[in-house]
Amino acid sequence: MTARYRIGDRVVVRTDTPAGHVRTPTYLKGKRGVILRDFGAWPSPEKLAYGKPGWPKTTNYWVRFTMDEIWNGNGSYASGDAIVAEIYEHWLEPDTALEGTP
Amino acid sequence: MSHDHDEHDHAHDHDHAHDHGPFQPDIKEPSEDWEFLEIALRELMIEKEILTAREIQEKIEEWDGKCPEVGARIVAKAWTDPAFKARLLADGNAGVGELGLSVPGLKLVVLENTESVHNMIVCTLCSCYPRPILGLPPLWYKSREYRSRAVREPRSVLAEFGTQIPDSVEVRVVDSTADCRFLVLPQRPEGTDGWSEDQLVNIVSRDSMIGTAVVPAP
Amino acid sequence: MATAQPTRKPHDIGGDPAGPIDREEHQPTLVERRIDAMMQLLRQEPRAFWVTDENRRTIESLTPETYRDSSYYQKWCLAMRSLLVEKAVLTDAEIDAKLAEVKARYAKSGGGAP
Numbered sequence: 001m002t003a004r005y006r007i008g009d010r011v012v013v014r015t016d017t018p019a020g021h022v023r024t025p026t027y028l029k030g031k032r033g034v035i036l037r038d039f040g041a042w043p044s045p046e047k048l049a050y051g052k053p054g055w056p057k058t059t060n061y062w063v064r065f066t067m068d069e070i071w072n073g074n075g076s077y078a079s080g081d082a083i084v085a086e087i088y089e090h091w092l093e094p095d096t097a098l099e100g101t102p
Numbered sequence: 103m104s105h106d107h108d109e110h111d112h113a114h115d116h117d118h119a120h121d122h123g124p125f126q127p128d129i130k131e132p133s134e135d136w137e138f139l140e141i142a143l144r145e146l147m148i149e150k151e152i153l154t155a156r157e158i159q160e161k162i163e164e165w166d167g168k169c170p171e172v173g174a175r176i177v178a179k180a181w182t183d184p185a186f187k188a189r190l191l192a193d194g195n196a197g198v199g200e201l202g203l204s205v206p207g208l209k210l211v212v213l214e215n216t217e218s219v220h221n222m223i224v225c226t227l228c229s230c231y232p233r234p235i236l237g238l239p240p241l242w243y244k245s246r247e248y249r250s251r252a253v254r255e256p257r258s259v260l261a262e263f264g265t266q267i268p269d270s271v272e273v274r275v276v277d278s279t280a281d282c283r284f285l286v287l288p289q290r291p292e293g294t295d296g297w298s299e300d301q302l303v304n305i306v307s308r309d310s311m312i313g314t315a316v317v318p319a320p
Numbered sequence: 321m322a323t324a325q326p327t328r329k330p331h332d333i334g335g336d337p338a339g340p341i342d343r344e345e346h347q348p349t350l351v352e353r354r355i356d357a358m359m360q361l362l363r364q365e366p367r368a369f370w371v372t373d374e375n376r377r378t379i380e381s382l383t384p385e386t387y388r389d390s391s392y393y394q395k396w397c398l399a400m401r402s403l404l405v406e407k408a409v410l411t412d413a414e415i416d417a418k419l420a421e422v423k424a425r426y427a428k429s430g431g432g433a434p
Contacts, residue, residue, distance in 0.1 A: 023279045024279070025227060025332055026328050039209060045376075048373035049374055050377070060281065070253075075254040077273065078272075080269075081273040081274070083276075085277040086280035086281070087280075132426060136394045138422050139398075140351055142422045143358070143397070143400060143404065144358065145422070147410075150410075157361055158354060161357035161358075162357045165357065226333060227332065227334070228379070240345060241345075247338040247339055248341050250333045250334065253334045259341065
């Protein structure tokens with residue numbers, strides 16, 4: 001199974017609201033970030049949570065988001081601060097809005 | 103609950119974590135429903151030979167042996183052995199494996215704090231923590247307040263811990279949302295040149311390996 | 321701000337406003353250590369009754385009130401009961417019967433096996 005994204009790719013987190021167990025926090029949904037690392041393929045926690053084996057495995061990525069991207073200045077952070085989180089491949093889409101500073 | 107320890111700015115908190123002494127005795131009789139539930143479930147499972155009292159005791163003792171000093175030893179070795187540090191950063195599981203430690207089923211990722219990046223770990227969704235390396239997480243790490251605020255207010259959270267990071271340094275909040283478990287490799291402070299690993303172990307606090315503290319110069 | 325969203329589950333709290341952090345080092349009590357130990361034993365081989373993700377899912381299914389008002393290990397204890405029943409290791413009936421027996425024992429003598 002080939003990973004869809006590579007380090008440096010710009011991605012956006014989907015805004016789905018499935019009823020079951022997920023590991024994508026709401027505060028990151030719809031936010032744009034950059035792939036920092038590929039942590040390899042893992043069984044899906046969304047299936048494991050219901051006693052299922054969770055295959056086929058899904059790739060998990062470390063995604064970096066700037067603080068301003070998430071909080072738009074409404075927080076206690078310095079301008080260069082960031083959040084990184086592990087996000088599963090099926091929660092990510094390519095970020096096609098490439099205007100603006102990288 | 104007793105409040106034996108005040109661990110503000112206390113670099114030796116791992117020593118305290120190690121001072122187990124007697125188990126915290128059950129000072130009070132069970133009074134809340136969940137305390138009776140714990141007894142009921144345990145007694146039922148023992149009666150039905152699902153668990154034994156001995157296994158429970160042994161598991162408790164196993165975990166009492168896991169404390170932040172384990173992590174401090176990893177840090178001290180990384181500080182004194184650049185080749186080990188490189189291997190540790192490249193593959194945390196293999197790195198700690200060299201010291202006979204394992205983090206089964208999970209990916210241990212060691213994050214180095216540098217002049218340009220300060221990592222701070224949180225699990226906003228629950229309480230994911232590198233337990234095999236640092237032992238049981240502190241109550242504050244699992245609290246609603248830390249989990250909610252760390253990702254939005256890292257600088258004010260750090261200030262509550264007495265930690266100031268210059269604005270020029272990126273504070274990188276690591277939300278542990280999946281199967282990685284993160285251990286911060288704090289910056290080695292000034293004034294420790296030539297120190298042995300044993301000396302260095304004594305100054306590495308648990309909070310510096312979570313990222314809410316730094317290791318101050320001695 | 322974001323458009324109206326479905327209600328978040330009670331654990332999904334990143335970014336929510338909250339007060340000061342209690343940094344007191346509350347050492348876990350023996351009851352809490354027992355719960356931690358039992359949950360590990362039930363999850364790990366040779367039993368492997370459930371995986372960590374099922375424990376999380378169970379805790380996330382608590383009502384917001386219960387989630388917010390229960391301590392960490394209290395939540396684990398509730399999840400342990402729920403999962404043991406879900407996996408048909410124990411039944412609600414026998415747990416309730418044992419619970420009544422335990423409470424009666426403590427009410428009578430003010431003590432029991434520690």
